[in-house]
Amino acid sequence: MLKWLAKRVGFSIITIIITIMISWALIEYSPESPANFINSVLPPNSIAGKPTLRLELEQYLMTLKPHGNPLIDSLQYLWQVLHGNLGIDIISQVPVTTIIAQALPWTVFIVTTSILISYFLGIRLGMKIGYKRGTKVDSSLMSLFTVTRSIPVYISGALLLFFLGFELGWFPTGGAFSINVTPGFNIPFILSVIKHAFLPILTLTLANLAGWVLHMRANTIYTLGEDYVSFAEIRGINSNNIETKYVGRNAILPLYTSLIYTIGFSFGGSIFVEEIFSYPGVGHLLYNAIQYNDYPLEMGIFIILIASVVVGILLADLTYSLLDPRVKVGE
Template sequence: MRYVTQKVLFFVVCLWAAMTLNFILPRMIPGNPALAMFAKFQGQLNPQALHALELQFGFSHQPILLQYVNYLKSFLTLHWGLSYTYYPTPVATVIAHSLPWTIGLVGTATFIAVVVGTVLGIYISWRRGGVLDNTLPVATMFLQAMPYFWTGTILLFVFAFELHWFPLGHAYSNTVTPGFNGPFIASVLRHGLLPGLTVFLGSLSGWVIGMRNNMVNTLGEDYVIFAEAKGVSTWRVMSSYAARNAILPQVTSFALAMGLIVSGSILTEVVFSYPGIGFQLTNAVLSQDLPLIQASFLIIAVSVLVVNLIVDLLYARLDPRVRQGGETH
């Protein structure tokens, strides 16, 4: 119980720190979107219109402490102001439309990479010294060394531009009606295959090599050697004795990866014009859309903190030594 309380308190403190920084940093930037919009009209708007725009964008001339209190309230009520890029659309609406695309694309690709990489890592460690053990890590490291945008550009050029097997961008075709229907789902899968493959190829190496190294270390433990000496079947030694203990570090790495899913693969989404949170964040930066930037970074920070909290609690469940160590200090 003490371990859980410590982790929850740590989460609350980190969340408060992230929210406070997210409040302070944008206010250190001179100017605001209302002034930029006002300048486009070359003085055709009166000061009352400028004041109305400032209120809509959430800018206030109130004391900083009162602004901070209002900011915390707006965070809890999801009232994050209006987007400058998509004015007058609320920032919460923009994020609500883009976040599912990122989670669906990057989350699915990452999950498949974790499963495939973990299985391959277990296999090549058991067959270490073989052909796959000598070639697969090198091949996957070569793919991971290539920047995401470069891999995506190559796939886009070859399979979409030259061969016309896949669309050049976006999340689905304009000819289908969004909804839970066959044509729409097929279009989403077809549009998401190349960007998903880009994320998969770029992240596979870490899971393969990480699991292989964990397995090699675990296979040298006394209890594994003792199980083999007792005549335990190869499959049971590999899965129940070695892999079960070697997979614990993978859980931590998977948690960190899941937390970063919300931030998306920004360059991949830009290359494929995929309407995820990374693509929207890029547009917000180029347009100096401070409300959307602020809300996006806050969503990313909160997601990372929440996932880390869940994994800390799950890790203590999987390995009681972690919980016992936290309770003795």
């Protein structure tokens, strides 16, 4: 048990380290690195005859350029990361950790809320649809969720913003809260946060709901063919108990690991939603960082995404046995 646990944790740490080093090297040594980008867009005549400005610019560019061996440079960057130093944001000259710390709670709020709502609602709907397989309800809802799943998240987000935000004016069209409320643990601020987050959460919920429903329906239909379900029906057990205790409990198991993975990957997928609704989360930060070639901020967000995915997979491995007693940790 302990040996297996140490092995899994060790593999996760190694995965995070290697991925960070590769990501850093790809950004730092690319033709579009910050130093090369500044040189390409800066007119040569803008610093002609200005030796002081030219010297300051050259000194600044030297801080952006890597030196020496790429492996040593990446290890030095990793050492800084392990000490909580993600660098200084090129645009605002503020520590990257400070910027991410301000944006991360907003992304965590909309991502986790939308995933939990879509997960439990999708599980319940998928179980009901699968249990009523072959009926008109099954065929109509299957068609609806199949179409819904094929709609890109930025299309559904733009439509919700246009109709519910601009046309009807029911919800705000940007920001995390109203400027006329005082931030803090008070009712006006909480209501303002919920109102501003409603459309982003609704967009992410609709994007994930169809997948959970279709997946749960397929698992339910598969589980209905098991011998223990047929035996329970022969014994005359109540259909509701069969649906929840016999079918639902076993059909939900494969979706548990998908839930953990989805939470990790959704931090990266929120970039479209946050940009559409001008929501000040990590996705909005990443969009601006890529647009302005702000590589310290890019790397800081990449580290968050990498860690969330790897830690999510590790937690899924460690906790799956709690749901399924047939699976033992370490086997």
